[in-house]
Amino acid sequence: MTEKQLKIYWNTLLGSSGKQEALKKERKNILATISYPKSFYRFRPVTESTLEELEQNYMYFSSADHYDDPFDTYMRVDIPRLLKMVDDINGDPSVVLSIIKEHFPSLDLKDFNKENLKLHVLFPSSEDIMKLRQNMQTDTYSVCFCESAKNESSWMKYADNHKGFVLEYNFSPEFIEELWRSKTLSANLFPVYYSGKKYDATDYAVRNMLLYMCRHIPYLYNELLRYMGWENTKISLIKNKCHQYDKEWRLVPSFSLICRDCIRRKPQSITIGLRTSKYTEQTIVAAAKMAGINEFYKMEIDDKDRFVRKRIMG
Secondary structure (H helix, E strand, C coil), rough: HHHHHHHHHHHHHHHCCCCHHHHHHHHHHCCCCCCCCCCEEEEECHHHHHHHHHCCCCCECEHHHHHCCCCCCCCCCCHHHHHHHHHHHHHCCHHHHHHHHHHCCCCCCCCHHHHHHHHHHHHCCCCHHHHHHHHHHCCCCEEEEEEECCCCHHHHHHCCCCEEEEEEECHHHHHHHHHHCCCCEEEEEEEEEEEEECCECCCHHHHHHHHHHCCHHHHHHHHHHHCCCHHHHHHHHHEHHHHHHHCEEEEECCCCCCCCCEEECCCCCCEEEECCHHHHHHHHHHHHCCCCCEEEEEEEEEECCCCEEEEEEE
């Protein structure tokens, strides 16, 4: 996608309300701005775990705090504002009501009685607030892909400096729909947006804290959850503009995962890195054959100094 297309897509995503009853229509609007590539490529280093995942055709979701960029999920959280909120609640527990009304203005609070105000003690402490951004990264899961197997930046960062391998996936529109309709996952495959300006996730942080605080009140918890449809998606799909050459796509759950999950899908092909040793190449090919893959490629620099993918015998 071009930079202009990405901007239109991102603004459409940002403008979506996230209300549960509007998700289907809003998703349709977002999809209308996206041009999907024919194939998606997943860059992998060679480790015991990645070889095991290759053999079993597993794709595990990873949390943002494990990615190469410590600023992955390019967001900011207004810590001073949140610390003041903690002080206000400690001074007057009824402030909780005004915070809920501010962040969920159309919410009916008739069943939220004074007894529920005791929940203010469950609001995060000042110490918790200071760790909030890191915790939000830890709770943000995705599976990452690129648009091209020739992406040199991705080979360096995600495939051990050309010593790893790349898996090619062909995701049909039906499969993408199946992932979104999954009751346990409800994931979307969207492109990453690159920006020089961080996304302000402060309101999302407050809503998450209110959800946690009200988790023992089913009525209120479910009502709050109705408004959270795209928040996790937004913070998962923005990165610093310095990474724009990755042309990354991410499979992102609509809501935060309770634990690490995975999906199973056989790749169309596998590509060996330019600097992968012969022994390691043989190990990768053996694992790929166990997975049922029968298309094999290797990256090389041809006689015209081009970085190309060449078909090889498996």
